[in-house]
Amino acid sequence: MLPVLIIVSSLTVLAPDELFKTLQVIQDLNISNPTQATRVYEAALPKLPEQPSKGIYELHRAGLEAAIKTNDTIRISEIVALFSDNTEWLAYLQSEKGQIANYLAIYYRRIGKPALAQKNYECALKYSTHEQCHLSLIILPFYIEQQGS
Numbered sequence: 001m002l003p004v005l006i007i008v009s010s011l012t013v014l015a016p017d018e019l020f021k022t023l024q025v026i027q028d029l030n031i032s033n034p035t036q037a038t039r040v041y042e043a044a045l046p047k048l049p050e051q052p053s054k055g056i057y058e059l060h061r062a063g064l065e066a067a068i069k070t071n072d073t074i075r076i077s078e079i080v081a082l083f084s085d086n087t088e089w090l091a092y093l094q095s096e097k098g099q100i101a102n103y104l105a106i107y108y109r110r111i112g113k114p115a116l117a118q119k120n121y122e123c124a125l126k127y128s129t130h131e132q133c134h135l136s137l138i139i140l141p142f143y144i145e146q147q148g149s
Contacts (some may be wrong), residue, residue: 014047019055028064034069041066043077047099052092053086061099147149 014022022044029037041063048056060079067075082101083089093100105120 014044016055019048019059023055023059023062026059026066028042029077030062030066030069034066037066038063038070038072038075050084052089057093057096061096061103062104064100068103068110071110081105101127 023039026037026040029040041059044059060082064076064079066072068081080100083093095127099122101120105117105124105138106115108114108120
């Protein structure tokens with residue numbers, strides 16, 4: 001059903017209702033079939049607006065969740081780079097940085113990197129108490145890990 005939703009759109013950017021439907025499908029697939037969720041996310045990418053918004057963030061976050069569940073390091077890297085290299089996203093992602101840190105902590109725990117997982121959990125906790133840690137504490141270990149692999 002989902003590929004039809006994405007293909008039906010003749011617009012260059014997903015309309016809000018299409019965006020919401022796509023997000024719902026990805027979130028549902030993250031529970032039952034993360035591999036398919038990643039494919040749906042990838043199919044939606046070319047049609048996503050570039051301006052940061054809550055809906056676009058939620059869609060990328062769902063894509064990140066699917067990539068972590070499927071251990072898709074390339075997709076994880078791309079999403080992390082989107083959030084960390086784009087000044088508009090950096091400005092937009094204030095409280096959401098804690099969620100990103102939490103997802104990366106889960107990823108590091110799954111791949112057996114407890115020290116990096118702990119660092120990301122601590123950063124997520126700081127954001128939950130309205131403290132802030134620099135985004136490089138979240139992102140930099142991920143990039144170092146990728147270069148070392």
